Amino acid sequence: xxxxxxxxxxxxxxxxxxxxxxxxxxxxxxxxxxxxxxxxxxxxxxxxxxxxxxxxxxxxxxxxxxxxxxxxxxxxxxxxxxxxxxxxxxxxxxxx
Amino acid sequence: xxxxxxxxxxxxxxxxxxxxxxxxxxxxxxxxxxxxxxxxxxxxxxxxxxxxxxxxxxxxxxxxxxxxxxxxxxxxxxxxxxxxxxxxxxxxxxxx
Numbered sequence: 001x002x003x004x005x006x007x008x009x010x011x012x013x014x015x016x017x018x019x020x021x022x023x024x025x026x027x028x029x030x031x032x033x034x035x036x037x038x039x040x041x042x043x044x045x046x047x048x049x050x051x052x053x054x055x056x057x058x059x060x061x062x063x064x065x066x067x068x069x070x071x072x073x074x075x076x077x078x079x080x081x082x083x084x085x086x087x088x089x090x091x092x093x094x095x096x
Numbered sequence: 097x098x099x100x101x102x103x104x105x106x107x108x109x110x111x112x113x114x115x116x117x118x119x120x121x122x123x124x125x126x127x128x129x130x131x132x133x134x135x136x137x138x139x140x141x142x143x144x145x146x147x148x149x150x151x152x153x154x155x156x157x158x159x160x161x162x163x164x165x166x167x168x169x170x171x172x173x174x175x176x177x178x179x180x181x182x183x184x185x186x187x188x189x190x191x192x
Contacts, residue, residue: 004100004102004165006100006102006131006134007131008131008132008134008180034161034163035102035103035104035133035161035163036104036133037131037132037133038102038104038134038163052176052178055178056178059178059179060179061178061179061180062179062180063179063180064179064180065130065131065177065178065179065180065181065182066177066178066179067130067131067134067175067176067177067178068175068176069100069165069167069171069174069175069176070174070175071165071167071174072168072169072174073168075165078165078166078167078168079163079164079165079166080148080163080164080165081161081162081163082148082151082152082155082157082161082162082163083155083156083157083158083159083160083161083162084104084157084158084159084160084161085161086161
């Protein structure tokens with residue numbers, strides 16, 4: 001399934017900056033960064049639960065915001081993109 | 097329908113800072129800010145087209161990123177929220 005992971009981490013402190021880096025690092029293991037604090041991931045149900053659990057452990061619930069949106073039917077038919085687009089569709093035929 | 101509007105506006109210039117304010121102002125007219133650069137909106141098809149057209153006119157396609165995700169079936173069953181949550185469900189019964 002395709003999911004979206006937007007987050008807002010409060011970086012006023014060094015600790016907050018560290019949380020931000022750790023959130024991004026974890027997300028990188030599950031998908032693609034499409035905006036500064038937005039990842040698109042293609043995951044199984046088990047991976048979704050693991051990603052969520054790991055991120056919830058990192059963030060500070062009183063200072064940060066983490067949201068996960070499930071995109072039923074896949075991101076291709078649900079997203080409209082304007083401007084810079086970092087997304088790479090790995091299922092597109094690779095032309096060599 | 098429920099939609100998500102995440103954006104990344106390059107604010108290195110005064111002009112970029114102005115674009116950011118204008119994007120947020122337009123989105124405020126269509127929905128709720130749930131993170132710094134993420135809005136949730138409940139719109140008709142016509143409103144979606146209008147919102148998209150107005151935002152596309154504001155952003156600089158070479159410097160900014162604008163995405164719109166449609167959330168089929170409504171945001172309640174698709175979103176998982178952790179930490180700070182600014183979302184207000186106006187369809188919840190108001191207890192006075």
